[in-house]
Amino acid sequence: MPADSQTAPATIEKGTSLGRDAWFRLRKNHLAMASLWFFVVVVLLCFFLPLVPGIPDPNVTHPDLQSMAAFSKATSMEGQEVSYLLGSDHLGRDIFSRMLYGGRISLAVGFLATFVSLTIGVIYGAVSGFIGGRLDSVMMRIVDILYALPFMIIVIILTTYFGNQLWLLFVCIGAVEWLTMSRIVRGQVRSLKGQEFIEAARSLGLTNWRIIFRHLIPNTVGPVIIYTTLTVPAVMRLEAILSFLGLGVQPPDASWGSLIKEGADRMASDPGLLVYPAIIFGMTLFSLNFLGDGLRDALDPKSSKD
Amino acid sequence: MPRSPRHPTRQGQLTTMTLPGLRGWVIAALVVAGLTSCRRESKVDVATREKILLLGNGGEPKALDPHIVSSVGDSNILRATFEGLVTYHPENDMLHEPGVAERWEANADFSEWRFFLRKNAKWSNGDPVTAHDFVYSFNRILHPKMAGPYASMLYFLKNGEAFNKGKIEDFSLVGVKAINDFELLCTLESPAPYFPDVVKHTTWLPVHKATIEKFGAMTDSYTEWQKPGNQVSNGAFMLTEWRINDQIKVRRNPHYWDAANVKPNGINFYPIDNNFTEEKAFRNGLIHYTYTTPENLIEGYRNQENTPLRIETYNGSYFFRCNVTRPPTDNADFRRALAYAVNREIIVKYVTRGGQQPAYGFTPPSEGGYDPPNVISYDPDKAREYLKKAGYASGAEVPEFSIIINTSEAHKSIAVAIQDMWKKTLGIEKVKIENQEWKVFQQTVLDLKYDASRAGWIGDYVDPNTFLSMWTTGDSNNNTGWSNSDYDRLMKESALISETAKRYEKMAEAEAILLVQVPVLPLYWYTRVYLLHPDVKNWHPLLLDNHPYKHIDLKPAEEEAK
Numbered sequence: 001m002p003a004d005s006q007t008a009p010a011t012i013e014k015g016t017s018l019g020r021d022a023w024f025r026l027r028k029n030h031l032a033m034a035s036l037w038f039f040v041v042v043v044l045l046c047f048f049l050p051l052v053p054g055i056p057d058p059n060v061t062h063p064d065l066q067s068m069a070a071f072s073k074a075t076s077m078e079g080q081e082v083s084y085l086l087g088s089d090h091l092g093r094d095i096f097s098r099m100l101y102g103g104r105i106s107l108a109v110g111f112l113a114t115f116v117s118l119t120i121g122v123i124y125g126a127v128s129g130f131i132g133g134r135l136d137s138v139m140m141r142i143v144d145i146l147y148a149l150p151f152m153i154i155v156i157i158l159t160t161y162f163g164n165q166l167w168l169l170f171v172c173i174g175a176v177e178w179l180t181m182s183r184i185v186r187g188q189v190r191s192l193k194g195q196e197f198i199e200a201a202r203s204l205g206l207t208n209w210r211i212i213f214r215h216l217i218p219n220t221v222g223p224v225i226i227y228t229t230l231t232v233p234a235v236m237r238l239e240a241i242l243s244f245l246g247l248g249v250q251p252p253d254a255s256w257g258s259l260i261k262e263g264a265d266r267m268a269s270d271p272g273l274l275v276y277p278a279i280i281f282g283m284t285l286f287s288l289n290f291l292g293d294g295l296r297d298a299l300d301p302k303s304s305k306d
Numbered sequence: 307m308p309r310s311p312r313h314p315t316r317q318g319q320l321t322t323m324t325l326p327g328l329r330g331w332v333i334a335a336l337v338v339a340g341l342t343s344c345r346r347e348s349k350v351d352v353a354t355r356e357k358i359l360l361l362g363n364g365g366e367p368k369a370l371d372p373h374i375v376s377s378v379g380d381s382n383i384l385r386a387t388f389e390g391l392v393t394y395h396p397e398n399d400m401l402h403e404p405g406v407a408e409r410w411e412a413n414a415d416f417s418e419w420r421f422f423l424r425k426n427a428k429w430s431n432g433d434p435v436t437a438h439d440f441v442y443s444f445n446r447i448l449h450p451k452m453a454g455p456y457a458s459m460l461y462f463l464k465n466g467e468a469f470n471k472g473k474i475e476d477f478s479l480v481g482v483k484a485i486n487d488f489e490l491l492c493t494l495e496s497p498a499p500y501f502p503d504v505v506k507h508t509t510w511l512p513v514h515k516a517t518i519e520k521f522g523a524m525t526d527s528y529t530e531w532q533k534p535g536n537q538v539s540n541g542a543f544m545l546t547e548w549r550i551n552d553q554i555k556v557r558r559n560p561h562y563w564d565a566a567n568v569k570p571n572g573i574n575f576y577p578i579d580n581n582f583t584e585e586k587a588f589r590n591g592l593i594h595y596t597y598t599t600p601e602n603l604i605e606g607y608r609n610q611e612n613t614p615l616r617i618e619t620y621n622g623s624y625f626f627r628c629n630v631t632r633p634p635t636d637n638a639d640f641r642r643a644l645a646y647a648v649n650r651e652i653i654v655k656y657v658t659r660g661g662q663q664p665a666y667g668f669t670p671p672s673e674g675g676y677d678p679p680n681v682i683s684y685d686p687d688k689a690r691e692y693l694k695k696a697g698y699a700s701g702a703e704v705p706e707f708s709i710i711i712n713t714s715e716a717h718k719s720i721a722v723a724i725q726d727m728w729k730k731t732l733g734i735e736k737v738k739i740e741n742q743e744w745k746v747f748q749q750t751v752l753d754l755k756y757d758a759s760r761a762g763w764i765g766d767y768v769d770p771n772t773f774l775s776m777w778t779t780g781d782s783n784n785n786t787g788w789s790n791s792d793y794d795r796l797m798k799e800s801a802l803i804s805e806t807a808k809r810y811e812k813m814a815e816a817e818a819i820l821l822v823q824v825p826v827l828p829l830y831w832y833t834r835v836y837l838l839h840p841d842v843k844n845w846h847p848l849l850l851d852n853h854p855y856k857h858i859d860l861k862p863a864e865e866e867a868k
Contacts, residue, residue, distance in 0.1 A: 059726065060726060061722065061723050064655075064656055067602070078730075091722060091723055251718055251739045252739065265580070269603060270602070
């Protein structure tokens with residue numbers, strides 16, 4: 001026995017997992033890698049830089065130090081020395097720090113709402129696709145109906161009814177964004193369920209739930225990851241639209257969307273208020289979209305060769 | 307998969323292939339835009355030629371019924387479509403212009419007024435306007451079932467208050483009587499030498515009985531009668547179009563008695579509640595006049611040659627209402643803490659920036675000789691002391707409460723600045739700011755479903771009474787739940803005095819109580835800051851800002867220069 005186990009590995013070539021393969025392919029896509037690093041840096045900055053002492057509170061006003069230029073330093077009338085990295089807004093608040101805190105909210109909405117949509121969409125789609133038959137058509141018609149509802153109007157009604165609350169934003173967006181996800185997963189599951197490994201699982205007497213969760217969902221992971229990276233920017237954009245309409249975060253808190261709105265109003269006198277958040281928001285969305293494209297190529301090499 | 311692009315993006319391809327094309331398009335678009343903007347005459351030019359006045363008017367009106375509205379923007383529209391007994395003078399608030407009444411006279415102590423109506427005054431359907439129409443209208447607004455939010459304006463009439471509160475049921479006991487078709491007698495509760503000023507107000511406008519009753523009972527509100535096509539009015543203009551959140555059009559009323567002297571052919575009112583949008587509309591030649599001006603552009607406009615910017619004294623007070631019926635704002639010491647912690651100098655200098663005056667009392671200083679008591683000041687130590695007295699060892703213990711504002715960047719900036727002042731001086735962390743659309747906002751305040759709310763009060767006539775009578779118990783504009791028997795008594799006593807100086811003294815005493823109890827936190831006294839197109843003529847600065855539109859003329863400014 002000991003002799004066998006020593007000789008066997010030397011002769012068999014070590015296999016690479018699907019994940020490793022994908023990672024290698026992704027690494028060759030420079031745009032996607034640059035986007036990945038950019039996105040990671042933005043996330044780290046937004047979530048951890050505010051913890052560093054010296055980053056000003058984003059909601060502290062210094063009305064006497066309004067519309068300051070970037071890289072300026074001044075003493076407020078309260079005798080406090082304030083330095084602005086990217087200047088100040090009309091109430092003397094620090095734009096840089098407002099962007100960091102705004103990024104927290106925008107990114108959190110992006111991630112959480114995507115997570116909500118991911119959970120609902122994957123389970124719904126897998127069940128619908130696997131069980132099939134009449135249940136499948138009923139479940140998919142429900143999706144069709146929900147697709148037809150005008151999203152903006154639902155959100156406006158919900159926010160006027162429940163008041164402007166942040167959790168509502170997560171729920172609303174998440175509850176609407178799962179529809180496409182469920183269709184993708186359903187399609188995948190339908191093509192997978194005729195394959196031999198599912199037959200095998202069936203013949204072993206596994207329950208439907210076990211087949212769905214252990215055998216089908218892991219096999220849909222490629223399209224799901226791709227679609228998720230594309231959902232995050234879509235959700236962030238929705239949040240920005242809502243904030244732009246005044247339905248998102250409530251003052252004095254900010255998200256990138258609400259900062260862009262405030263900036264758009266005052267762009268004639270302080271262009272920086274619009275330019276900085278718009279740049280960072282635009283670049284984040286770009287990076288997520290590029291990353292999503294790159295992941296698609298990496299996880300599904302067949303489609304990229306078409 | 308509607309959102310994922312079919313083809314992978316390749317580096318280089320995008321930049322080399324699309325950019326030159328894109329650049330070409332952008333240049334072409336700019337050239338086209340430049341050419342068209344030079345050649346085409348703007349909407350304002352067309353309107354000036356057609357003599358249509360285009361006015362920015364704040365928010366969407368709640369109603370176009372004089373007995374329901376209570377906001378300045380709404381009454382601006384009604385001032386165009388209806389005409390009262392006496393109307394506003396185009397240049398001076400203290401002068402009166404005869405409206406439906408040709409002349410009027412008072413008895414020796416100003417408690418009985420006789421209005422003689424002109425015989426040629428007509429409704430827009432041709433019916434004559436009679437004294438009975440006024441009696442009917444006063445009955446309607448004062449009727450308890452109508453619940454007119456502004457009915458208290460008619461408490462000047464004898465028994466008006468008693469009838470409005472349901473204490474008497476017979477309207478004939480109220481001090482208004484049609485002697486005949488063209489003579490109206492008003493008997494007042496107490497002497498009021500300024501009564502002709504009072505009857506200029508929106509609430510005293512007549513309504514057409516047959517029209518009201520065609521679409522519902524007398525006391526029904528929000529019926530179809532106020533819709534274009536249905537509404538019959540007696541002013542220089544009549545309502546022809548009302549598109550929600552878009553525009554309200556009024557056009558010349560051919561039956562108006564003075565139609566020959568009405569200068570504009572019509573007015574379009576635009577409910578634009580974002581002042582930045584409104585300013586852009588003005589800059590792009592879409593409106594003649596803005597309701598407000600964004601504070602960050604005031605400086606730029608001020609430095610322009612022939613600036614359209616106007617900054618004028620305005621008879622109004624900006625303040626926060628506190629709901630005294632629920633915690634934490636039910637505690638007077640807590641309200642005092644809030645009041646003393648606000649640095650009003652900063653607000654007017656850096657936030658509003660339109661030459662406003664910090665308010666340390668409620669009544670603005672422009673009320674003809676009235677000297678408002680200044681009780682409140684900015685005093686952080688006092689504020690902290692009051693916070694302790696209110697039972698909070700520190701601001702962190704204060705439970706969460708919210709400030710509601712109607713949707714507007716200007717109100718938002720002020721609320722954010724004040725929220726931060728409370729945080730800095732008192733350490734109050736949990737203050738929420740909620741914005742609501744104007745119609746919803748008015749209802750929330752009326753229902754007392756708020757903690758603190760932004761408010762502004764514009765005097766209805768030039769007398770401190772218009773600012774102070776609203777704080778008496780149960781007044782329909784009180785909306786704070788505040789009630790103080792001493793205050794009520796002093797206001798009642800002041801109403802009985804006909805000598806002005808003494809009357810003012812009593813009112814100052816009452817105002818001092820208001821400022822000690824602070825159900826309202828005064829912030830600043832308004833100025834009118836607006837943009838006016840040079841084509842608009844005969845637009846004079848007015849303390850009450852109630853411009854009689856029939857005198858306003860439109861002439862292209864360039865033509866005049868030649």
